[in-house]
Amino acid sequence: MTGKVWLVGAGPGGEELLTIKAKRVIEQAEVVVYDALIGCSVMDLVPESAERIYVGKRAGHHSMAQEKINELLLSSAEQGKRVVRLKGGDPFLFGRGGEELELLEEHQIPFEVVPGVTSALAVPAYFGIPVTHRDLASSVHIVTGHQKKDEPLDISFEALKEAGGTIVFLMGISSLHNISKGLLKAGMEPQTAVAILQQGAGGRQKKISGTLEDIERKAKEEGVSTPAIIVVGEVVRLGEKFFWYEKLPLSGKRFIVTRPRERQRELAQGLRELGAEVTELPTVEVRGIHPNPKLREEIFRLSDYRFLVFTSPSGVEEFMRELFDMGKDVRHIAGTTIAVIGSGTAKVLRRYGLTADRMPEIYSGRALGALLSKECREGDKVLIARSDIGNPELVTELQREKDIEVTDVTAYYLHNADRMSRGENRCPDAEPESADGVFFTSASTVRGFFSRYPLLDFSRIRAFCIGEMTAREAEKCGMQVKTAEMATVESLIRSALE
Numbered sequence: 276m277t278g279k280v281w282l283v284g285a286g287p288g289g290e291e292l293l294t295i296k297a298k299r300v301i302e303q304a305e306v307v308v309y310d311a312l313i314g315c316s317v318m319d320l321v322p323e324s325a326e327r328i329y330v331g332k333r334a335g336h337h338s339m340a341q342e343k344i345n346e347l348l349l350s351s352a353e354q355g356k357r358v359v360r361l362k363g364g365d366p367f368l369f370g371r372g373g374e375e376l377e378l379l380e381e382h383q384i385p386f387e388v389v390p391g392v393t394s395a396l397a398v399p400a401y402f403g404i405p406v407t408h409r410d411l412a413s414s415v416h417i418v419t420g421h422q423k424k425d426e427p428l429d430i431s432f433e434a435l436k437e438a439g440g441t442i443v444f445l446m447g448i449s450s451l452h453n454i455s456k457g458l459l460k461a462g463m464e465p466q467t468a469v470a471i472l473q474q475g476a477g478g479r480q481k482k483i484s485g486t487l488e489d490i491e492r493k494a495k496e497e498g499v500s501t502p503a504i505i506v507v508g509e510v511v512r513l514g515e516k517f518f519w520y521e522k523l524p525l526s527g528k529r530f531i532v533t534r535p536r537e538r539q540r541e542l543a544q545g546l547r548e549l550g551a552e553v554t555e556l557p558t559v560e561v562r563g564i565h566p567n568p569k570l571r572e573e574i575f576r577l578s579d580y581r582f583l584v585f586t587s588p589s590g591v592e593e594f595m596r597e598l599f600d601m602g603k604d605v606r607h608i609a610g611t612t613i614a615v616i617g618s619g620t621a622k623v624l625r626r627y628g629l630t631a632d633r634m635p636e637i638y639s640g641r642a643l644g645a646l647l648s649k650e651c652r653e654g655d656k657v658l659i660a661r662s663d664i665g666n667p668e669l670v671t672e673l674q675r676e677k678d679i680e681v682t683d684v685t686a687y688y689l690h691n692a693d694r695m696s697r698g699e700n701r702c703p704d705a706e707p708e709s710a711d712g713v714f715f716t717s718a719s720t721v722r723g724f725f726s727r728y729p730l731l732d733f734s735r736i737r738a739f740c741i742g743e744m745t746a747r748e749a750e751k752c753g754m755q756v757k758t759a760e761m762a763t764v765e766s767l768i769r770s771a772l773e
């Protein structure tokens with residue numbers, strides 16, 4: 276059975292600038308053949324079961340020749356697989372997408388093209404530069420600045436000068452000298468505005484402004500690096516008025532989020548909305564137990580318990596999964612009082628139509644244990660569904676003054692995340708020492724981080740922690756610790772703003 280190939284544009288970086296169709300196709304892929312500069316958050320959408328094949332090309336280094344890429348797409352499709360060819364920007368704009376389709380068409384392999392947001396338009400927009408403007412530029416010309424070794428640039432600078440409008444050069448940094456000299460020689464005014472836009476549409480974007488006359492000198496002084504595009508035209512000056520991304524409160528900052536992958540979205544999204552660049556680097560993994568005989572046994576006799584306690588969102592989800600797999604639903608919980616450690620766990624509980632009956636003012640195991648101990652009578656039974664390395668302070672506090680029977684069931688395991696999992700080794704290194712902060716939402720995420728970077732100088736790490744247990748663990752490693760006022764994601768983000 277013949278497979279199919281989707282030629283997908285991944286946009287200029289992260290997941291948020293993907294099209295809806297691109298996201299859907301990536302999530303259904305069986306093979307993903309991807310280039311350099313594909314954002315880590317985009318690669319996180321790839322199913323764990325999918326085969327990942329890196330074929331990225333950077334200046335001076337090609338991991339795979341174009342002909343081999345074409346053959347790879349063909350052979351994967353002939354095996355009956357759903358193949359996604361993932362390209363930065365748009366696949367038909369200097370992406371050699373047409374070349375890749377020729378071999379597929381020749382062998383009658385079905386394919387689709389999913390357009391992407393091109394950096395030629397997206398990056399200027401992130402710097403507040405409209406590439407067209409009624410009074411300044413009625414056209415825009417997108418030109419490749421890529422120059423083959425020992426060959427001149429194949430660009431008609433005279434035609435670009437005569438056409439007017441805005442010129443956007445992609446892949447042109449190494450050819451900057453020839454581009455500026457070519458435009459000047461063609462008769463363009465030396466004072467024509469030019470901007471080099473580096474690492475655009477992301478938290479570390481940088482602009483170097485100048486004119487055709489001095490942009491090369493300024494680029495050398497600033498030490499420009501790729502990826503970057505060059506914009507030529509009077510619309511560049513509008514960026515001084517319309518810049519918006521730099522106004523976001525966390526613009527220019529880079530943070531690392533260490534939560535388990537399935538819990539990262541709220542925190543990472545909140546930071547990105549404030550302009551930060553976020554590296555999602557899960558240091559622990561949640562692994563459910565299915566089936567879970569011990570948990571099932573306690574669910575059967577749930578009516579014997581005074582309290583059902585959850586200390587994490589994962590505990591709620593694993594408990595509910597086991598409950599539903601047993602053919603039961605939330606009616607089985609009727610009559611049992613539900614207690615949670617904090618608002619994040621309560622939020623997940625509400626997704627199942629349940630409201631937490633008890634929640635401490637301070638979100639910690641000690642506070643939760645003290646709260647429940649006040650209500651419990653001698654001989655009461657309490658069921659806790661949580662990870663295999665749960666905080667012992669909860670049980671200690673519960674049993675401090677009364678004879679309370681506590682059943683502490685492992686609903687899931689927490690493991691240090693495998694750094695090679697899900698292709699993370701293909702994403703840029705997290706560079707924790709150069710980050711503006713690392714976010715920790717549990718003591719286990721701190722331990723996983725320590726395990727991942729055992730030789731790191733932890734005194735240089737600014738740790739944003741969600742609670743006292745997490746903060747203590749980070750302090751033990753020697754980090755600079757900032758503890759959120761409340762143990763919530765919102766409060767954690769506020770601590771970064773402060």
